[in-house]
Amino acid sequence: MMTPQALERGTKWLAQADLRPTRQRLSLATLLVGDGHNRHVTAEGLHASSHIAGDSVSLATVYNTLRAFCDAGLMREVTVDGSRSYFDTRVDDHPHFFMEDDGALTDAPAAELEIKSLPEVPEGYEVAKVDVVIRLRRKTS
Amino acid sequence: MMTPQALERGTKWLAQADLRPTRQRLSLATLLVGDGHNRHVTAEGLHASSHIAGDSVSLATVYNTLRAFCDAGLMREVTVDGSRSYFDTRVDDHPHFFMEDDGALTDAPAAELEIKSLPEVPEGYEVAKVDVVIRLRRKTS
DNA sequence: GTATATGCAAACCGTTTGCATGGCT
DNA sequence: AGCCATGCAAACGGTTTGCATATAC
Numbered sequence A, B: 001m002m003t004p005q006a007l008e009r010g011t012k013w014l015a016q017a018d019l020r021p022t023r024q025r026l027s028l029a030t031l032l033v034g035d036g037h038n039r040h041v042t043a044e045g046l047h048a049s050s051h052i053a054g055d056s057v058s059l060a061t062v063y064n065t066l067r068a069f070c071d072a073g074l075m076r077e078v079t080v081d082g083s084r085s086y087f088d089t090r091v092d093d094h095p096h097f098f099m100e101d102d103g104a105l106t107d108a109p110a111a112e113l114e115i116k117s118l119p120e121v122p123e124g125y126e127v128a129k130v131d132v133v134i135r136l137r138r139k140t141s
Numbered sequence C: 001g002t003a004t005a006t007g008c009a010a011a012c013c014g015t016t017t018g019c020a021t022g023g024c025t
Numbered sequence D: 001a002g003c004c005a006t007g008c009a010a011a012c013g014g015t016t017t018g019c020a021t022a023t024a025c
Helices: A004-015 A023-033 A043-052 A059-071 B004-016 B023-033 B043-052 B059-071
Strands: A040-042 A076-081 A084-088 A096-099 A105-107 A125-138 B040-042 B076-081 B084-088 B096-099 B105-107 B125-138
Touching (some): B023 B059, B043 B084, B076 B096
Parallel strands (some): B096 B125
Antiparallel strands (some): A076 A084, A096 A105, B076 B084
């Protein structure tokens, strides 16, 4: 599961943000970007993954680390559910699918989403971020 | 502040959803739709408004009532901030401005936002809601 | 009279924090 | 050595809930 390549990806990811490669950060980084794909996690979910992977990291550290990754620009917090925070390894504006049934968050293929123009922003303000969340429900048919 | 017209609007709003017009619900409904405009509130904010208006409603009842209004289809919850819930008297899909500085939530003029097409929804799922949140920051210039 | 709404205080739960210990450079 | 990260447990804050009382129908 934790191949040398995955480890290298995690290491580079941390180095890129000048974050000290501690055992915990390396473990979490590898879980997050080890396979080269984007990932959407909750703190609880990542904590569980770290346990399953055999590297246990305390929940508080998972929270602190996710915050550190966000502060460093490696991740972004995504607000889709009032009761949990989600964190995304992809840091540009892009639409999400949120499955309300099981709480899964995934990237929506952006190609087909087209925002022609944004509403005019009030005087004195600038756009920090545009979030598009497409909430899905299992079809009842 | 609480004109007969505002009261009538609140009363009709409740009747429309078959909700018993208790003193508390009437008070909150009037605060929410009394002036005929859409409103975006947090539970704390509405609770404060009810105190200022002279009709005190307990915080627990504000929460229960907002939930009841949402269940009845009179309002919609808007998820923009992980630490608070916002409630909107407008119940159709429409874009929001969220001022990160002061936590204010407003409707964004939808006319200029154009979503050409939505990404293809995964098999077996249907779109429950599409949220567009434009996060604004005060210009630093 | 009966079902439902309200209010209080306590429970809840995800997240943050204080502080002592341990690790990276 | 010095600074920063970690872990635990306690604190925190918004929200929900249990239960006794009050109100609408």
